[in-house]
Amino acid sequence: MNDAGPLGRLARLAYRNRGRTVLAWLAALMLAAGLSAAFGGDYAADYSAPGSDSSAAEQLLRERFPAQSGEVVDVVVRVDGGVATAQGDVRALLDELSAAPHVAGVDDPFTAPGGISPDGGTLVAHLRLDVTNPNDMPHADTHRLLEIADAADRPGLDVALGGQAVALAEQGEIGSEGIGLLAAAVILLLTFGSVVAAGLPILTAVAGLAVSGTLTGLALRFVDAPDWSTALATMMGIGIGIDYVLLMVTRFREWRAAGLDPEAATVATLDTAGRAVMVAGGTVVVSMLGLFAMGLSFMRGAAVVTILGVFVVMAASGTLFPALLGYLGRHVDRLRLPLGRRRAAEVAVGGHIEPSRRWLAWSRFVQRHRVVSALAGVAILLALASPFLGVRYGFPDAGNDRVETSTRQAYDLQAAAFGAGANGPLVLAAELSRPGDVSALDGLRAALAATPGVAMVTPPQLNPAGDTAVLTVQPQTGPQDKRTEDLVHRLRDETIPAATAGSGATVRVGGVTASSIDSTENTARRLPLLIAGVVLLSMVLLLASFRSVAVAVKAAAMNLLSVAAAYGVVAYVLQGGWAGQLIGIDTETPLPSFVPVLMFAVLFGLSMDYEVFLVSRMREAWNRTRDNSRAITEGLAGTGRVITAAAAIMIAVFAAFVPSSNIVLKMIGIGMAAAILVDATVVRMLLVPSVMHLLGRANWWMPRWLGRILPELHVEGQPERHLPVPPEPEPETALAGAGSR
Incomplete structure (x- = not known):
């Protein structure tokens, strides 16, 4: 057997030093906990748009009106x-x-x-x-x-x-990690039928989650991150941690069935499936790095916390998992459950595992009906995405809280007595040219009161230094109303410049409503940067992984369709109809602009995971047979079961956050669960193989000049290097054979 690659050598080292490896992870957990306790930071999130009018107003009030800067x-x-x-x-x-x-x-x-x-x-x-x-x-x-x-x-x-403090207290603790882990355990048991095999992904994911969770406090010392970022990182850590190890446990069992001893099977697993796991994790990291292009501090914080969790999970997959196999590898099929007869793995000619007949039948069905399958897949995705065309952006407020909460009752009482705009007043900060010079304020207040859409303007309040004044403008419409947004732009573009011309006063329009409007517009402007950057980097990574232009372009296009379908599901739920009421959204709710951004970064990375798992097996078969149809059929049939199980786990993990009272987590949970369901069924099981059958041998083409530039990652590994060598025939047997000839 030839020497393994770097991951294989790392696996052999961890396997042979399994006790030290497990102790090292325990030491890492205690060290991380100690550092976080001593130096950990607190959650903080600034949702304002940098450089915006509302951000300038907030800064001015914080400096000049410190008594009014508290919550x-x-x-x-x-x-x-x-x-x-x-x-x-x-x-x-x-x-x-x-x-x-x-x-x-x-x-x-x-x-x-x-x-x-x-x-x-x-x-x-x-x-x-x-x-x-x-x-x-x-x-x-x-x-x-x-x-x-x-x-x-x-x-x-x-x-x-x-108020926001009351809303946070009524929401309670964020997270449903226990529900997600329990659902994942059940799915793993049904998939493997063995407690030991099902326990390995759980143990690895929990260990990675424990270390990354304690390190989060330390990360908060250096970055500002919102309170929901840890829940997002937990979702990702549990989901991809279990999925990655699920893939490797499946491959480990295949190598054992091929005749390898536990150590050799562990090395072979990390040298083949482990490569796919590292590339898949890399795509998730690349996608999350795209959030830095948004220029928003809370986005950067959420990205850092999530990337930290992904890195720890990847480290656990490459070191802790092979160490655990050192203890449990020989017993991976022990403690079987009475789930009926299961097909034993059969080693086919060439050393690969013969896939199940059901997945082979489905793969051949898609091959025979590839045109219809491709058209049907695109039609389903476009139909799911269509509700997003009518989405309404904005920040949910207390009017979207549950009716039994105090915040919702306060919102309704104010709206009924003072008007809809009472829940979203605009705060104007006026910086005077000379202290005490209030000559411009009377004219400003009169102009504001005469502006269409304004219900009331409070008298200006001066700070002790007399150089800054505050006025509160109550719109006639609610904070989520499009007419309120129009009013903010009218005040900034027309009313205020005309009323303060020649006075030397500078007036900024701020407040929660104005900040929400500015943040939405700022995010919309930056979204193309995120999409272009993430798609381009992911395509480069896939080009280096699979040496194929078609695979990279197809993956980017289909992942964009998958994300669009998830957006459509979220938009439909937010309409507050029957679908929304099923998950606790009983009124029409706007979509915060940062949620699609966050979903795009996460979902594009996760979608690439399944692409890597599927296409790596296809490329492995292509390298062995040079038969495109056979490569696609074997790749789909060989990964169908594991992708289905992995997707079911990811769906369960994300769906566990749908009951959360935090509206942002609820949106992310339902959107990602829907996206994974669509991606693992319509895209990976229908659209990808049908399009690849249509493309034929062009699937594996790449220009020579591009091949020379890009490094070759060999994501599928070289499985033939790990196949057991057939035993040499005994001399007597060889002589007898020669004599018979």
Whole structure:
């Protein structure tokens, strides 16, 4: 047997030093935990668009109005007989709330402009917290505020709290890792029929997840990442960790059936399937690196946390997995479940494993009907993608929360009493040319009030230095309404320049609503950069892996179709119809612009995983037979079962996050589960083989000049190097054979 490649040699080293390898992983886990405990950072996310008008307004307010820069909790009170009849109860409630931890102060709604609704039945008071980031507010202290509000609530007097800190506390913990792991375990047991074989992917993925999860705290020391980024990294870590090891366990069993001993089978597995795993992981990393092109800090943070998880999983697949095989390799088929008779692996001529008859039958069916199969696959993907044409971008707010939450009740109470725009006021920061020079502010306020779409403008408030003023503009329409977006542009482009001309004052339009609009537009402008960069880099990686122009171009095109289909599913669910209600979306909900960006980066990488798994086996058969039809048939039949199982695991992991109360995770979960389902069925099992049958031998063509430039990765490995050498015939047998001739 010839020497193995680098991965094979690494596998042999880990196999022979399995005890040290396992101890090294335990030491890495303890070291990571210690470093994170000592130097770990906190979650932070800035969703504003860098360099935008709203970002400048926020920065100005933070510098000039530090007292108003803290997080705010809205206290909404509705009294049947009018708030004037319950003034004592309201003040007692506000006094108790102001005494709670982290509450720095509270406005007096009876004297503050706009504190009481026009009909006198509802008031809004603002609790100012001593934290600027809602993630820094302890959930226990927020729940204390909710308890005080619930105690004051009684028939005829309704109390509700709103604000981001309240929303985070009501969401609770993010993540459903246990559900995903349990579902993955069941699928693995059904796939392998053996507890040992099913346990190997789980053990490897959990070990990788434990190390990467503890390292996340250390990463937060250097990058700003949102709280949901760890849930995303967990999804990816569990999903790809189990999928990668699933592929290698399958290949290990094939090598054992081919007659290799456990150590040789381990080396052969890493030298063949291990190469595909590393290339697949590389495509995921390349896709996530595309998020850096967006220029958004929270995107970079989410990418860093996820890439960290992918790297750890790849390391576990290359070192911990072969070490575990050192202990369990001889017993990989032990503890079998009574799941009926299973076909024993048969070693065919040439050393490869004969695939199941069902997958061979399906592969030959696609070959016979390749034109119809290709057209049907494209039609299905386009039909699924069509709802995305009517998608509405924006940031979900409290109006999209569950009806039983306090934030949703506060939102509805404010909208009913003050108008839809009360939940999305625009905050204008005016920097004066000279301290105390307020001459331009009266004209500005009058011009703002006269602008179509404006319901109310509060009097300007000056900071102590007298060089900056704040005005609040309440639109007539809600924060998600297209007319509110038009109003923001009208104020910036027409009203404010005309009202401040010659005054020297600089006015910025900010607030949550304006920031959402700016972020959406900024992301839309940068999205083509992400798509072009990720697609180009992935194509280069596939060109080097498979030495084929057709494979690279086809993979990019089909992955784009797969991602578009996932977008369409998400858009359809967000319409709030029957499909949305199944997963807890009961009202029409806008799509945050960063969600399609994030989904694209993740899904393009995951789609490439299945492409690598499938085409690597096809190329292996092509190199052996030089028969295109046979290569496609054998590749599809040989990987159909493992891709189906891997996809089922990934779907279960992502679907486990659909019940989350976090709307972003809910969207990502349903979109990715749908995308993996479509990709593993319509794309990999139907569209890819049918198109490759149509292309014929052109599948494996690449210009010579390009072949000389690109490195050759040999992603399929060289399986023939690991086949057992037939035993030499005994001398007596050889002589007898010669005599008979």
